[in-house]
Structure formats: C-alpha cells, structure tokens
Amino acid sequence: MSLSDPDHDLVAAELGRDPTPAEAALFENLWSEHCAYRSSRPLLSAFDSEADHVVVGPGDDAAVVSLPTYDGEETYIAMGVESHNHPSYVDPYDGAATGVGGIVRDILSMGAYPIALTDSLYFGGFDREHSRYLFEGVVEGIADYGNAIGVPTVGGSVEFDEGYEGNPLVNVACVGLVTEERLVTAEAKRPGNKLVLVGNATGRDGLGGASFASEDLSEDAETEDRPAVQVGDPYTEKLLIEANEALIDEDLIRAARDLGAAGLGGASSELVAKGGLGAEIELDAVHQREPNMSALEILLAESQERMCYEVRPEDVDRVAEIADRYDLGCSVIGEVTEGNYVCTFEDDEPRGRETVVDVPAEFLADGAPMNDLPMTEPTQPSRDRPDADLDAAFEAVVASPNTASKEWVYRQYDHEVGTRTARRPGDDAAVLAIREAGAGLALSAGAIPAWTDAAPYEGAKAVALENAANLAAKGATPHAAVDCLNGGNPEKPDVYGGFGAIVDGLADMCRDLSVPVVGGNVSLYNDSAAGPIPPTPTVAMIGVREGYDAPPVGVTGEGTLLEVGERGGALGGSEYLAQMGGSDRFPTLPADAPAVVETLATVADLDSTLATHDVSHGGLAVTLAEMVSAEAGVSATVADVEALFDETPGRVVVETTDPDAVREAAGDAPVRSLGEATTDGTLTLSVGDTELTREADAIRDLRAVIEAELS
C-alpha cells in the first residue's frame, strides 16, 4: 500500500512540491482509515458525547468523566477502548498482548493510573480448530500481558460466530483513576518546551501497522504480515506505568501522548497539532534498539511501550532521572515550535543533517479528506420459526459456547490485583471499589453479534440497553460509555449500510439513556476471503452506585422469583434460532428504556432483594440455569418456548422476600411472577404443558463446554 494518487496530489498542492518519501509514508499512515476514520467520521456525529460530568470527550488518547462523590473527594475516571483485530489474526498472542499495552498507555497519557481492563473477543465457530488456536492464543496473550502489568481484567465477553472465521476481533477497554490536579491531555502547551521520548528503544518492529489495519486481510496474511505485528514487553510497560505515576506526582508533564499507530510520527505530530503548534524533531536523537535505522523507520516504527511527553526545559533533567530510576530509556528528541512539523536526520553519511519532513502539523493530523460512500439499508429477517423439542433446545442453548461459562477464560486473568474488585467476572457486571469517592464503579463490556447480524440498528440499540441493564442489575446507574465499532469493507454498500445502522442504533439508545458516548475506536476492513464480519458494536459502559455491595447472581433458595422488564415478543438474533435454525424479526425494545433501567437499579438495591441476574443471551433459559447452584434451585413457569428463549434486554430476574416491594418499585414496568427459589439444587421449568428438570451438576456440565474442550 502506498499513498493514493488523489491524496498525493492533495499533499503536493498543500506543500507546493512533491512530498519526500518520509512525508509520503507519514501521510499514508496518518491518513489511513485506521488513523483518520475517513469512512466512519461522517457517521460519528450521531453520537452525543456531552454531559455535565464529561471532563474530556472524544479526540484525546482517552476520555475522562467525573464520578459522583458519595463519600470522599472528587475523582475522575479515564476510559478508552481499542481494537487489535488484524494483528490478533496474524499473531494471536502478541497481537492481543500489544492491544492491552496500547489501551493502558492511552490511560497513562491522561495522567491516570489504570485500574481495570475488559476484553471483548469474537472468533469463528468454536468447533473449528483454527478458531480455537486463535482463541487460546489471544486469551494467553491478554493474560500474560495484563497479569504482569498488574491491571486486573475484570470483565468482557466472548462470542463465536462463523462471520469471524477469517477475521477475529479483539476489543480491549481500560479504565483508570485520576484527579483534576493530575489530569494531563495530549494538547501541546507552549513553544520552547521539549519533547521527550520515554520507554522502550525503537526498533524495526510494527512498520506500517496503521496502513496494514486499513485493508482487508489477504489469505496469506498469517505469514506475510507478521512483520507488521509488534511484540510486547509487559515488564517495560509496568515500569512505564510506575514512571508515569512518578512524573505526574512531581507535575513534570505538560502534555502526553502514547506511541501507537504510526509510531513517533503519529504521536508527536498529533500532540503538537492539537495545541495548534509545530515541532522540530531530530530523529537520530531517538534511542534505538537496532543499528543503521533510517529516518523513515525511526519515524514510523510501532515499537511498544513508549510515551511522548511535552516537558518544560527546566524539568528535562528530572524526567531523565525518573526514567533512569525505572530503567527506561529517555531521549530529548526536539521541541515544540510555532512553525511546521519538522523532522531532521543525520547519519554517518557525509551529506550532513537533512530535513526529511516539513509539513503543517494540522494538515497532517486533520487534512485527510472524508469518504462519502454509498450504503444500502439493512432489512429485517422474516418469521420462520422452527418447531423444536424443548429438551433439545434447552440443552443446545445452555451448552452453546456463546452462553456457556467463560470461567476458562477469566480464570487465566488476574481479576483481583489492585484489591478493588468487589464483584468478580461471571457476574452481570464487575464492581470496583473506588474508595476515594465512596463509589462502586460497575463495568460491563460486550456486544452480541447475532443481534446486530439479524437487525443492525435494533440490535445495536439492544447492545447498548443490555450493557446498561447489566450495570443496573448490580444497582448501578449508567454513567458513560466508549464504543469500539467494528465493520467489514466500507466500500461494499451493504456492509457500509450495516455499519451505519449500528452507529445510529448505538447512538440513539445511549442518547435515550442519557449515557454520553465519550470516546471510541473504529475498525473497518474486517473482511477476508470468508466474507465480512457481522457489524459489531462493542460497548464498554461504566455505571456508578453508592458503596460496593451488590446482590449475587445465584439464588439463596429463600425467596420468590420475579421477572422485571418487558419481553419483546420475537426471537430474531436469538441463540435459540442460531441452534435450532429458522429466522424471526428482532424483538421490540421497551418504549421507555431509561425508566426500565432505573427500575432495575432500584430493585437491585432493595433490602428484600436476595439475588439478581440480567436476562439476555439465551433468554430466561440461560438466566435461570445460571442462578441454580448445588445449594439452591429454581422452580419456574413460563407460557411458551418464545417466553423461555426471548432475549430482549432490559430485564432482570429477581429473587425477593417481598414481591410487593418489587412491584411498587417497578411502577409502570411489567413485573411477572416466575415461581420460587428452592433448596433442592434443581432447575424445574414448566413451559406450557411440558416440564423440564435439570440438577445443578447437569447444568454445570452443560455450561462447562469451553473448559471441557480446551483444558
């Protein structure tokens, strides 16, 4: 891939000359789809990113929101999400590991200390050997990197769908803690300040990663593109986390940007462009890992674990001392100016110092023309439901890798380091103790591609509602979201139409719920010989509650079971149809979603509430099965198969000692009696005139499909 002819002409017209090879490569990478969002930015204005508690919205390394202060001081949360899809296909272990590293550094760039990660992973069919190879490699890469840097992985999602066979997705979100005094942005402040590069030495790894991420994966990508994948070093990342904290402690940083796509060229030019300034950078001043690197290689290498800081001249020595204390390389590579973004280079050749880049920083950062691509509107599937045996359908849905236990995954992640994890993975949402503010921070992340595959717009709305309901099930109020929008090749009108629909669906539901979408990431060209991926809107949403206590998922056996929330009267996108065949329209979502979410949070916090569990993937069948343990069971009645497998989000099953209190708290939201919790460790379901019984052991075996196949 090289700079396209129209882009070349545009650059030449702006510069009044042909770009140098280094400039052409810089424009090629920074104007790529991956960096410049040329096909997606025209759609992203649909999102509402404003609210009183939004401190830093989209456009910086990560977003920052303030938390309500229940008890303590004002505390900010930095949050971001990133995809590392193509690298994870080519090299699952390193691709996923460096995805974690990258999003953690985005959090560091805001002056924040990272406190939690979530991973949303999407692979081809679980029965395929290749999917399992990718799955195992990705999980191990995330575990080895995340565990070593001491940031707990507290949640996420795993989905298997044929649509990801040629193109898996790895979407990593991170949250961090920061205060007003410690907050740093990526906006360069003043000419004369120095630019300091701290961290790993620069090598030839990851060259051209941004442009690699902006085209379809070719059939031989696994061998051909390996040099474009970076290799991570979590020990250095951990040192960088601690050094960054020490630098912020001493107020030595004026602006910061981590080095990600397009390496030093990307980070340094974006940093000065955001401040409306320029820079003069001596590329040969960069500390290097390999001999004889060219200017272009130093400029664009995506070597990991590096940060670019703007530092006052008088603070440079102290920054170098702190870097040295943490055994990190440190080089003063240039300074902020009022002119162009200029890079010079001198090597051993007799030609002397050369100017290899001299371009207006803002043109480089924001000058890429946007694409106006044709799209075709998606249509809803028609109704053609199977006539399936209840017993077989129950087993198939509960034992589907999509709804089954993910313990095999999260047991490999250290989810407790940091001693904040009050609600652990396996629950509807993780809850972190933010003792600084007396707040419980609930986190939910994921998407259900079967929903957006069936109905991109309604499915994306449902994904947003589902993440909000996960938070509410643990008594938290949705507070802010970041999204990772994954799509196929936007040059195909039907693919682009589906992508546009998930953007609108997500935006509409988040606006409806008053959840500002404060940042995100777009990954297009997730397309291969196997076809495009389903449009996949991963949402990472945070919620807040007073205190950290929340009802558990499992029933105690002491209470009555109620279903709070509205059913949608259809099975489109459901695991039931995925397993048993057929099609249907997508369920109708509740007309007043904010009221439903508020109700769920209120019900979760009632003194009489013993257990709560969100209803979504797999419907009531899966929800109720998951509430059963060896000590306590469930005896429930539903009218028919549709009621059992309906996946409409915005619903919670509650075990309560006071059904009237739940009905009163629910107001206008529907409350249905399901039955009773029992002490026999058995799930007993009456569905119409059919009865189904499963003991806790049998349910556990069904749900252990991933563990059974991979351990």
Add this chain to the structure above:
Amino acid sequence: MTVAVIQFGGSNCDRDSVRALSHLGIDAERVWYEDGLPDDATGVMLPGGFSYGDYLRAGAMAGRTPILASIREAAAEGLPVLGVCNGAQIGCEAGLTPGAFTVNRSARFQCERIHVRVENADTPWTAAYDEGAVLELPIAHGEGRFEADDDTYDRLVEEDRILLRYCDADGDVTDAANPNGSRDNVAGVLGSQETVAVMMPHPERATLPDLGGTDGTGLLRGFERTTTTV
C-alpha cells in the same frame, strides 16, 4: 513499627499489601528495591507480581539482588519476613525458604478462590487460627506448584515447617483440591526460623471487608506478633 513492602520493577501487589496492612493498623510503606532495606524496618513483605518480568524463572533475578542479601541477613537475626506469591518464589530463589515454586500442573495462569488448611498454628503467622482451620483465600499465579527433593521435603515435614496445605471446603487435603499440583498440596512453608514464611495464596486480597472474605487477616497480623527489629 514499619513493615517494608519491597517493590521490584514488576511487583504489582505492593500497593495492595500496604493497603491491607494499613487497614489492620500495621504501619507499612513501599520500599524501592534499589534503595536498600531501611534500618528501622520492623518486618519485610515480599509482595506478588512479576519482579523482573520473570521471563527467565519466577523470582530468579530478584532473589539475587543486593536487597535480598540484606533481607537474608536481617531474617537470620529475627526480622520477620513474609513472601506472598511472587514474593514466595523470590524467597525460595533467595534461599530464605527451601524448595521451589514452579509451573502449574495446568501450565496456565490460575486466578481463583481456593481453601487451605492451617497445618501448624504455632507460628506468628498462624497463631490467630486453630490447627486444622480452613481458610478461603485467592490465588493468582502461573508458577505456584511447590516442589522439593525428598530429603528437603521430609525435613520440612519433620520440623513442622509446612504452614498451609490446599484442601476442600471441609478441610480434606485431596488431589481435586490441589489447584496447581503442589507436592502434597503444600501452599506455604516456613524458613529455618518461624519468623520467615512464604505462601502462594494472597492474604492481602482477603483482608478488606468490602471485597468479601477476610480470612487472610490473621496471616498478616503475624507482623504484630513478631517484634524484633534489626
């Protein structure tokens, strides 16, 4: 009294350990490994993490740093030392405790809740419990399988230096309750003095009441029962 929680470049339970000890009213502070052992330290905690990245062998490099030489000397004079997880691996590598912690039977990292049985309640670390008491504690490690040669192991048993064994919720030491394949389910051992102990489970993660269980509290209170200063 101030317990020195030693921070290596890749330590990641140092802050958690200080938070848990402080919660118990035990004064504690982080000490950067290159700054040396403070003269007024009343105890040493080697926290969990990945000391030097542990690309070689968990704890191998940290066990050979100057601060570990100082800790070894101080421990010989009675300074209490507790190594947890990576700290346990470092303790073995540094020769503070016998045996080694190596790759889990599963060959995977495991983060989960397990049970351990108190095998010797007559130590500062376990005095809060009865012998045979069952504690629920978190583990989070990839290299936690305790191994020792027969002579070493027999001596440990003979000298009553097995501190904790993995067991089921009823206190039965079974293979099914052994999360990582440790020899005879050993989860923690004593050094040549009872003031030195290492263990794979994380007591500092089972101390703060807002996270659920508090079964680890008594183990950390060992620092209160050992009053020696160097």
